[in-house]
Amino acid sequence: MHPVRKKRLTIILFLVAGLGLAVGLATYAFRQNINLFYDPSQIASGEAPHDVRIRAGGMVEDGSVSRDEDSLLVRFRVTDFSSSVAMEYEGILPDLFAEGQGIVAMGRLRADGTFVADQVLAKHDENYMPPEVHEAIQRAEAKKAAAATTSSAGY
Amino acid sequence: MSMWRWFHKFGSPKWFFDIASRLIPWLLGTGLVLLLTGLVWGLAFAPQDYLQGNSYRIIFIHVPSAFLAQSVYLMMASAAVVTLVWKMKLADVFVQTMAPVGALLTFLALFTGAVWGKPTWGTWWVWDARLTSMLILLFLYCGVIVLGRAIADEKSSARAVAVLVLVGVVNIPIIKYSVDWWNTLHQPATFTLTKRPSMPVEMWAPLLLSVVGLYLLFGWLTCVRMQTGILVREHRTSWVRALVRSQGV
Numbered sequence: 357m358h359p360v361r362k363k364r365l366t367i368i369l370f371l372v373a374g375l376g377l378a379v380g381l382a383t384y385a386f387r388q389n390i391n392l393f394y395d396p397s398q399i400a401s402g403e404a405p406h407d408v409r410i411r412a413g414g415m416v417e418d419g420s421v422s423r424d425e426d427s428l429l430v431r432f433r434v435t436d437f438s439s440s441v442a443m444e445y446e447g448i449l450p451d452l453f454a455e456g457q458g459i460v461a462m463g464r465l466r467a468d469g470t471f472v473a474d475q476v477l478a479k480h481d482e483n484y485m486p487p488e489v490h491e492a493i494q495r496a497e498a499k500k501a502a503a504a505t506t507s508s509a510g511y
Numbered sequence: 512m513s514m515w516r517w518f519h520k521f522g523s524p525k526w527f528f529d530i531a532s533r534l535i536p537w538l539l540g541t542g543l544v545l546l547l548t549g550l551v552w553g554l555a556f557a558p559q560d561y562l563q564g565n566s567y568r569i570i571f572i573h574v575p576s577a578f579l580a581q582s583v584y585l586m587m588a589s590a591a592v593v594t595l596v597w598k599m600k601l602a603d604v605f606v607q608t609m610a611p612v613g614a615l616l617t618f619l620a621l622f623t624g625a626v627w628g629k630p631t632w633g634t635w636w637v638w639d640a641r642l643t644s645m646l647i648l649l650f651l652y653c654g655v656i657v658l659g660r661a662i663a664d665e666k667s668s669a670r671a672v673a674v675l676v677l678v679g680v681v682n683i684p685i686i687k688y689s690v691d692w693w694n695t696l697h698q699p700a701t702f703t704l705t706k707r708p709s710m711p712v713e714m715w716a717p718l719l720l721s722v723v724g725l726y727l728l729f730g731w732l733t734c735v736r737m738q739t740g741i742l743v744r745e746h747r748t749s750w751v752r753a754l755v756r757s758q759g760v
Contacts, residue, residue, distance in 0.1 A: 357515075364596045372677055379681045383692075391694040392639040413694060450633035452562060460637075460696055477632045482701040484567060484710040486558035 393460045399471070400439035406465045412441060413460035413479060421455055434459065434471075445473040452478035522599040524741045525750050531734035538731035546724025553717035560714075569627040571718055575725040577620035577645070581683055583613035583729070584648065587655070588680040591673035603669035604740040605733070606676060607659045612732060614652035621645055632696055640689035641697035644682055651679040665744070 357365075383390060393413035394404040404410055417440055420433035428447055432455075433440045443461055453459060458479035463472045485493075520526055553571035560567040587609065593602035624642070625635045636642065655672055662668035690699045702708050708715050745751045 361596045365592070368592055368595055368677065372680065375678060376681050376684075379685075383685070387693065390640050390692075392637065392696055393694050395694065450631070452631060475633075477634055477637065477696060479696055480563070480631055480698050482698045482709050484560050484570075484701065484714055486711065486713070487561040488558075489711065490561035 395436045396434055396439040396441045397436055399441050399465065399469075404465055406467060409462065409464060411460055411462050412443070412465075412471050412473075413458065414441070415458055416453070416455050418455045434461070441471050442469065443471045443473055445476050447474075447476075449476055450478040452480065522593075522597065522601050524601055524604075524745050525748075527601055528738055528741050531738050535731060535734050538727050538734065542724050542727030542729075542731055544724070545720050546728060549717045549720030549722075549724055553714075553721060557714050557717050558711075563631060566627060566630050569623050571721050573620055573623040573627065574718060575722045576616045576623070578722055579725055579729055580613055580616040580620050580645075580648065581686060582726075583609060583616065584651070584676075584680070584683055587613065587676050588683075591676040594669050594673040595677075600665075600669075600744065601737075601741075603665075603672065604737050604744065606655065606672055607668075608736040608740040609733060610652050610655040610659070612729065612736070614649060614656065617645065617649040617652060621649065637696050639695040639697055640693045641686065641695050644686040644689050647682055648679075648686060651675075651682065654679075 393411035396412070396414050398404055399412060404412065412434065414434040414436045417433040417435045420431075422431050424430070430445050430449065431442070432445075433442050435441075443463075445461065445463075453476065458481060460477045460479055461471065461473035462475040462477075465471050550571055554568050557568070557571075559565055587606045590602040590605045593599050594606065621642075624645075628637075629635050655675055658675055659668055659672045662671055689695060690697055701710050702715070710718075742751060
């Protein structure tokens with residue numbers, strides 16, 4: 357390669373690498389602000405501020421959803437499998453909202469540790485499958501669970 | 512040495528023009544067949560998703576355009592290096608003629624994502640790292656188009672655009688890894704090079720066809736648009752004059 361071109365190429369590589377490093381450090385410094393939401397562990401450890409509009413996200417805990425009889429109030433717990441946080445929301449939930457489903461809620465953390473949401477978004481995961489496959493997996497899991505209970509009942 | 516000779520030959524506008532003429536029918540034909548097969552298969556015959564029902568089918572448009580939107584930027588960045596180091600006109604023709612196509616693909620990815628996000632997430636738009644970095648990509652494409660047109664002198668325009676493209680290339684790994692580095696509403700990648708896709712074959716096969724089809728169609732569009740760009744820039748050369756005379760234009 358011609359020495360002048362080699363020199364130009366080296367300069368460009370250095371500039372792009374330096375720029376990448378600068379942007380990398382900047383995004384690293386801002387990492388908390390780039391995160392869309394706090395997870396339950398961060399809320400439990402007191403990282404999330406109280407009475408400020410924030411987002412909190414995680415999995416809706418199985419068996420934790422309770423709906424109010426005569427209003428749209430829904431209470432549920434959101435977990436990341438190490439901590440969980442109680443949430444309240446009044447309004448219409450997205451179609452994908454279900455127990456075991458990931459959600460991101462926007463709202464305020466009350467002093468008693470309950471998160472009062474004014475918007476609930478459903479987070480979709482990267483898995484896709486046809487309904488029949490999903491049913492087959494659930495049947496297999498139920499079978500496994502049943503087998504486990506009968507074998508433990510034998511003792 | 513022969514690689515360098517080939518590389519410099521590739522930089523000759525006339526040589527590229529002739530090769531492009533031969534590639535155009537093949538790229539258009541196979542690209543159309545693959546894309547249409549993939550889209551019809553995906554939109555009409557692939558199974559529903561257990562959770563989202565039919566609305567997931569937007570991935571057959573969303574994923575190919577998002578993939579290509581990022582690839583086009585990487586191709587433009589490689590061409591920008593060639594512009595700055597080797598001063599090849601052809602590299603700048605690629606950057607400036609294909610930037611609008613990249614912008615269109617980015618817009619398509621953002622738009623289809625918003626249409627899907629409304630029923631699935633419950634919102635059209637959220638300022639998470641993936642969506643925001645993709646919006647920045649759209650702005651970068653627009654910046655490249657505007658900057659290229661703003662400078663009349665061909666050489667300074669080429670240099671300025673190449674520098675802007677290279678500055679923006681840091682955004683590409685951010686788009687790619689945003690879903691892993693930060694908490695985002697957008698889900699992580701379904702397709703990786705190391706793992707099996709988290710999707711059955713009857714869903715990813717049509718998706719793969721649409722992706723390959725769209726890349727081929729992009730190749731076709733590159734040939735067509737670059738030929739036009741070459742004719743405009745080389746209109747004073749003898750071979751372009753001869754070509755125009757022989758075609759009777």
